[in-house]
Amino acid sequence: MADSFxxxxxxxxxxxxTFEVKDKCGTPSYEEDIGYVKVDNEYVNVKQYxxxxxxxxxxxxxxxxxGKLVQINDGPRT
Known part of the structure; x- marks a missing residue:
């Protein structure tokens, strides 16, 4: 997991x-709306790019x- 890329x-x-990320990187290859997930006794709207x-x-x-970036993960090489 990284803090930046x-x-x-x-x-x-x-x-x-999400706006700042799209402004810098453009439209993601894939975008998924996970929905509302309980995190630390509160529901948050989770999206993944x-x-x-x-x-x-x-x-x-x-x-x-x-709408705020909380995690950056590296995946496999393409």
Whole structure:
């Protein structure tokens, strides 16, 4: 899990909004609305974006709670 990553020579940080991420990285390769999930005795709206930056690069999976980036995960190389 990481706190940031580079996207088109721009840095994306945990805490950014879905708008800020799309502004820096463009439309994700895949976007999923997980729905409301209970986290620490509160329900949050969870979304997941997956970015595929091309052959030989790691997939990036971004998890948002209520529109704020909370987690960045590396996936397999494409």
């Amino acid at each position: 580079r996207c088109h020579n721009k840095v994306v940080l945990v805490g950014y909004s 997956i970015y595929d930056f091309g052959r030989g690069k790691l997939l990036k999976t971004l998890v948002f709670h209520n």
